[in-house]
Amino acid sequence: MPRFPIITTFAAVVALAAGGAFIADDAEAQATQSKTEKPAKATAKGKEKAAGEATTKPGRTYGSTALDEKDSDQRTFADLDNDVFHAMVLLDRAQFSPGVIDGREGKNFTAALKGFQEARGLEVTGELDTPTRKALKVDKRKPTRMLRIDETEFGSPFVTIPDDAEKQAELDAMAYENLLEEVAERFHTTRETLIALNGDKARNVRIGTVLQLPNVLPTSRDYSVKSEYRDMFNALNIEPEPRKRGVRITVDKSDGQMRVWDKDDKLVATFPVTTGSEHDPLPLGDWKVTTFAFLPPFHYQPDLFWDVDSSKKDTMLPPGPNGPVGVAWLDLTKEHYGIHGTPEPQTIGYTESHGCLRMTNWDVLTLSRILDPGFKAKFVA
Numbered sequence: 001m002p003r004f005p006i007i008t009t010f011a012a013v014v015a016l017a018a019g020g021a022f023i024a025d026d027a028e029a030q031a032t033q034s035k036t037e038k039p040a041k042a043t044a045k046g047k048e049k050a051a052g053e054a055t056t057k058p059g060r061t062y063g064s065t066a067l068d069e070k071d072s073d074q075r076t077f078a079d080l081d082n083d084v085f086h087a088m089v090l091l092d093r094a095q096f097s098p099g100v101i102d103g104r105e106g107k108n109f110t111a112a113l114k115g116f117q118e119a120r121g122l123e124v125t126g127e128l129d130t131p132t133r134k135a136l137k138v139d140k141r142k143p144t145r146m147l148r149i150d151e152t153e154f155g156s157p158f159v160t161i162p163d164d165a166e167k168q169a170e171l172d173a174m175a176y177e178n179l180l181e182e183v184a185e186r187f188h189t190t191r192e193t194l195i196a197l198n199g200d201k202a203r204n205v206r207i208g209t210v211l212q213l214p215n216v217l218p219t220s221r222d223y224s225v226k227s228e229y230r231d232m233f234n235a236l237n238i239e240p241e242p243r244k245r246g247v248r249i250t251v252d253k254s255d256g257q258m259r260v261w262d263k264d265d266k267l268v269a270t271f272p273v274t275t276g277s278e279h280d281p282l283p284l285g286d287w288k289v290t291t292f293a294f295l296p297p298f299h300y301q302p303d304l305f306w307d308v309d310s311s312k313k314d315t316m317l318p319p320g321p322n323g324p325v326g327v328a329w330l331d332l333t334k335e336h337y338g339i340h341g342t343p344e345p346q347t348i349g350y351t352e353s354h355g356c357l358r359m360t361n362w363d364v365l366t367l368s369r370i371l372d373p374g375f376k377a378k379f380v381a
Contacts, residue, residue: 084109087109088103088109088112089144089214090141091112091113091136093141093239094116094136094139094243095260095370096115096270097269097272099112099272099349100190100193102190107255108348111126111256113127115270119268141215144197144212146210146213149183149211151207152182152186152231154321155175155182155185155320155321157175159172161177168317168318169315169318173319174322174343175320176321183202183213185321185362186235186237188362198211198212216237217237218237218240221234224240228295232294236361237362238362238369240369242366242369244262245262246268246269246370248377248378249289249376252380252381253379254380256272256275257272258357260367260370271359271363271367273339273349273359274350275379283337285379286377287333288332288377289331289332289338289373289374289375290332290373292328293328293329293331294328294368295320295327296325296328297319298323299316300315300317326342326361327341328340328368339356339364340358340359341358341361342360
């Protein structure tokens with residue numbers, strides 16, 4: 001599966017500019033990402049070498065006045081600003097996902113704001129206005145944390161993912177390709193953003209490196225899941241207990257948003273999703289999601305894909321975060337369709353799928369904590 005270039009000249013300049021802002025304890029976090037959006041398809045990715053060691057003391061939390069309009073010392077680099085970065089962290093924790101946390105405005109961020117505003121009884125503007133800032137700031141979470149990168153049993157050892165499905169089938173797992181990719185997914189962001197926050201420390205990350213990271217740490221690590229999946233939920237910083245539970249979802253193809261509703265028909269969560277294409281449209285109508293499967297293998301059937309040579313052999317691909325369905329498959333009552341993760345989180349909401357609903361790996365795991373198997377799903381255009 002493809003990955004965007006880890007650093008561009010533009011991102012490197014921003015990273016250097018932002019790097020000097022992290023000297024004082026109260027410095028604001030800065031985040032950036034190169035603006036490239038491409039359709040996902042199977043391809044090989046470059047393997048990063050790990051070298052270097054951080055010297056920053058672990059455990060420091062950097063504050064921010066980014067959501068305090070009166071006192072804000074906002075600094076903007078190109079189309080990236082700290083207000084957006086901090087708001088994204090708080091929206092992520094409030095179950096109104098902006099997708100990847102990259103400090104950039106876009107349709108996923110706007111949709112997350114609208115969902116949060118609706119759920120909080122605010123005027124639905126899609127803007128980071130004063131009432132929305134105040135509501136977000138009820139959660140006093142700082143935007144970033146300085147954390148030492150630890151080892152995890154999930155997503156390793158690293159591998160190079162080949163283009164060809166038959167060669168992918170020979171792998172033990174569709175694991176991460178390098179530590180930078182893994183850390184980005186664990187903290188709900190992109191590799192470009194980590195480099196913007198940390199410069200060479202991120203480019204050369206290894207176990208023990210201390211990095212400034214989006215503050216998406218859960219409030220506990222008490223996961224009521226099978227032991228073989230606990231490290232996955234832990235590694236991806238999933239909240240064990242949702243803020244609010246839901247009983248059904250609606251997915252609107254027109255805005256690429258999944259909405260989660262509780263038993264009183266109140267909105268409790270939203271997520272950006274990729275919903276289909278002209279060749280494989282979203283299956284409109286009423287369905288149910290019957291079962292959840294974590295770290296599933298993927299039965300690759302070329303005859304089900306319009307853009308794949310049907311003479312190719314059926315094959316079973318191993319599970320892993322870089323597999324075609326990511327870390328989870330939530331099975332729909334429509335045959336061959338499901339809600340699942342992706343190896344390409346930065347493409348969610350911006351590309352097309354083969355009919356299924358794709359989410360970021362962390363969002364599909366969060367969804368599995370908000371709803372129980374058997375929930376209803378309504379898909380509309």
